[in-house]
Amino acid sequence: MKRSSLFLILISFISSCHKDKITDLPTGKGVYIINEGNFNFGNGEVSFYDPNTNAVTNNLFQSANGYILGDVAQSMFVKDSIAFIVVNNSAKIELVKLPSFQKIRTITISGSSPRNILPLNDSIAYVTELFAKKIWVLNYITGNVVITITTQGWTENLFKIGNDVFVQQKINSTLTSTFATLLKVNTTNHTTQYNNTFEGRDVIGIVKDKLNRIWVAVDEDTAHSLYAGFYCFDRNLVVQKSFFYSSYSHHPSRLCINSSGEKIVYADKDVFSFTLDENVVPVNPVISSSGKNIYAMDIDPANDDIYISDALDFVQQSRIYRYDKSGTLIHSFTAGIISGNFAFNHE
16 A cells, blocks of 8 residues: 555656646747846746636746756846847846747857847857947857957947848946947948947936837936936937927936837936937836836737836846736736846747
8 A cells, every 4th residue: 555655646746747747838929028137147948828728837947948048147038939049147048939939059259248139140140248348149049159340339229221220328337438428330331330329427317219210218327417318319329309398317228119119218216208209208107116126027019918026125036017008907917037128929
């Protein structure tokens, strides 16, 4: 009797392990949450959320590949059935197949501290950088750096319009002679054009609208009596409009735009939004933070749901909040440690 019981327990344990490895991996469309993890702890990871069932799968990369993702999972970009995961402090990019999340290849960029990746075609991608004052032009098929583009700061978010890529260049206070600007890169010859119009203010977000204009959020600069606010540029880096706060202690960040490209959403303690034809900073929030530590935010292009990450104390697992476009809470759940980026897969 005891032997039979032990046998049944063993079979149950093996079945449970087998189930965790195989069926826990998501196969549907949904939202990937990139969890940075703690610096130098090597506990970066990716979570998956199915908005149709509210099911959450954590530790997705290790479950699929049998080893840890690395130190500070910074961002992720989805192109067709490939996900590019940028791991900042590990100086690498993991390419995985969707939906299995199994590794295709690992690309290490020596001397880098990568931030975001933008594939330009079926072989070449731009990778932005925190410290090295360059953008890496990467062949992600061979894993080789083709060329580098010299910059004058910390490069962050980027997107493509026509043959040009527009890059958020930020001030890095740990480096000398850095400045904030909107950077335009010609992808045919990898040359750059700066638009240094922000004086001492840092660039804390960029998005493109339905008219292929570039919206830039700038931080305040109290040393030079400059308020935070917004600029709108055309593709030639000519200012179309600008408007600013009328007081200090405002930091409009987490800039994102809805699926139609007509409404810009951002965080400044609470969450606010404005349409393209508005010319003043909004005063009434769409979503009240209610004490949340808003660390990341993005909009699902499938339905305009707004996702917010509350990093809490940066030690425990982050809390993710999903709102509809009007700001009504739909669902909340727990992801990984320091959830800092979202990637949507609806293909």
